[in-house]
Amino acid sequence: MKSISSVVIIATLLFFMEMAMAPVITAFYSVFEDKLKKMKQDIKQELDRPVSDRRKAWLKDQLKEAKSMRDHLKMMKKEMRTEVCPHCGKSID
Numbered sequence: 001m002k003s004i005s006s007v008v009i010i011a012t013l014l015f016f017m018e019m020a021m022a023p024v025i026t027a028f029y030s031v032f033e034d035k036l037k038k039m040k041q042d043i044k045q046e047l048d049r050p051v052s053d054r055r056k057a058w059l060k061d062q063l064k065e066a067k068s069m070r071d072h073l074k075m076m077k078k079e080m081r082t083e084v085c086p087h088c089g090k091s092i093d
């Protein structure tokens with residue numbers, strides 16, 4: 001088993017920290033939301049097929065992308081909230 005050098009680990013952590021701190025652009029929220037709805041419909045159609053006829057690799061990739069899109073939409077929605085409680089900082093819906 002190969003050991004991962006500490007330099008690689010530190011570089012990876014810094015990369016993900018920069019991604020987490022990057023501002024989220026919320027202008028395309030509705031576009032991503034529509035894409036997620038379509039992906040869910042496609043996944044449902046694929047799951048309605050018999051197990052022997054399913055495209056397992058395609059389904060796995062689509063589920064992974066849908067989960068990623070869902071998480072991204074949650075982050076975008078959180079950034080779009082403008083009204084927050086001055087005491088606790090939670091959003092007021």
